[in-house]
Structures are given as structure tokens and as C-alpha cells.
Amino acid sequence: MNPTSLLERYGDSAVLALGGLVIGGLFGFFAQRSRFCLRAAVIEFWHGKFGDRLSVWLLAFSAAVVGVQLLILAQWLDVSSARQLAARGSLSGAMIGGLVFGAGMIMTRGCASRLLILSANGNLRALLSGLIFAVTAQASLSGSLAPLRNTLSAWWTVEGGPSRDLLAITGAGNAGGIVFGLVWLAAALWFSVRSGRSVWKWVGGIGTGLTIAAGWGYTHLVSINSFQVVQVQGLTFSGPSAEWLMRVLSSPGPAIGFDLGLLPGVFLGSFIGAWVGKDLKLEGFANASGMPRYIAGAMLMGFGSMLAGGCAVGAGLTGGAIFALTAWLALVGMWLGAGLTDRLLDGKPAGQRITPPP
Structure with missing residues (x-):
């Protein structure tokens, strides 16, 4: 059955939601098995320990870049209408939001996607942090924190179109994007070999990155076969978290689409x-003294993600793979904010072994 027939039979919303469920399921599986985590990668980097966690993140990042750019070159994907490129963006929001998100990521010991993955494994600390993240994200989108977000976003803006496209700004083009991705893939493979051979590190890391390309490609496929206007989008967790919160708390909820299936998937x-x-293991707080750190960190991540225009996956992988200027600024901010916060809160002597995230 061709895509048009599926859309006519089941409708755009159901087809998009089903795609989100399947692609989200693959992301969750690969990310869980490979221990994909930006926080852990940042800690290894800043402590000079180029091990498994950094290797997995680099594998996922480079696979996402190469996969997305190949789809564009093959004319199976057009991201010109994606909000990360087409809409007016905020450079100040991306930089400040990235720094804030990175700080919160260290305090909660995981980014937004990692919290969801750990919650499914029985981690109650991650579940509580994820719920607070969703509440803060919604408050930042259209609630009490929205005026502050709008003020910070207005400080330095950039028009949509070529001005937000790093490949257009540099003149590298999509071929240059593929070369860039391949260089980082080679670096990821080198770090992976150095840190030891693990099937799930390789398969899981690359598989996680390819789901980013799958998200972009799937929504584009639906958009070109639908008679309705369908937003071309990729994987992210800040917007869908806020959407699911409103779906639970209010009726009628937001319109059904790709994001509906993503989080459950x-x-x-x-x-x-x-x-x-x-x-699978049920875990809680070892003592009450650690709870304020998780709560504060989740709030910083919720606000930071909405200010930056995406989370560690939404900006770092999804936006980074299409070379959106604001996404790259946010990603750099996350690495800097996380590194500084780790040094202030959990600083350890250089070379000391880094324990995996909980």
C-alpha cells in the first residue's frame, strides 16, 4: 500500500502518530542499550576520559548528520520548511538556553531523553525529574515563565532562511555536510576502538543517530503525500513533553501528530x-538531601530547552543534523554549561574514572 493510500484510509494524524511510535521505539531501544547520554559524554570530555560514553554520542551524532544529509542529497528530504531553519530564530536564546540546559542536565544526571529512558527502566528519580521538566517546559512555552523567555529571546535574533543555515552561510552545501559527518564518524570509530569493542556501543550509537534521520524522512514523506499541511520535523523531547502534559491536564488536548507517538514509543x-x-530495577532517592538538586536541575532544563529551541536531542542531534545555526549554538552552550557545572558541583581530579550516569 502506497503512502497516499495509507493517508486516505487512516488519516494524517494516525499515520504520523504511528510513525512517531515506531521511530520513538527504535530510538528508546538503541539509546538504552548503548547508554546514549550527552551528560556522560560531556563529563568524559571535560575530564579527558575519551571512553565509551563519548564514543556513543559521537557515533549517534555523526550517523545523524550523514543520514540526514544523504536523504537531502538524494532528494528524499527537504528541510527548508523546518522551523529550525525557516522561522525567525534567537541567537541569544540559543546560547543562554544551551548554558542553562547544560547546567540542569548535570544536576539531574541526565538530559530530557535520558530521563525518559531511565524512567522506563524503573528509576523514580528520573521520573520525578521528567515530570518537573515537562511542567517547566509548558510554563516556559505559554505560562508564567513565557515573558522571561520572550525577553531573553528578543535580545539577539536572526531571520529565517539562509541566515540560519550553516551550510548556506559557509558555502559548504550538503556535500560538505556529509564530509563533515564522515570526519566525525571516523573520529567516533577511532575513540570506540580505543575504549574497547562492544557490539551495543557500535550498533546502539549508530542506530540512535539513524532514528534522527528516520524522523526527518518519515515526516517529509507524509508531508509530500498529504493533502493537508504537515510540518516536517524530527525528534525532540521538550515540545512533546509539554504537549503530553497538556493532553493529560486539559480537554481537548493538542492536535494528534508525530509527537503523540514519540514519547510512548x-x-x-x-x-x-x-x-x-x-x-530493569526500581530505584529511588538514597536520601532526601539529593532531591532539591534534581528538582532545580529539571526546572533549569525545562526552561533552557524552550529558550534554546530544543533539548540535547532536539537541538543537539535533530537541529544539528540539518546544520541550523541556533541548534549549533545551543549545543555548544550545553557542552560549556554542563562542563562548568560539573566542575563546580562534582569536580574531580583530572584522570579519575567517571562513573556512569544512574
């Missing part, structure tokens, strides 16, 4: 991955 995929790997 990631949760289910991570649960299956934990079951396969025997990682």
Missing part, C-alpha cells in the same frame, strides 16, 4: 531494551 523501546539487557 521511546518509553516502550527503552523498557524492552532494559528487559533484554536485564537492566
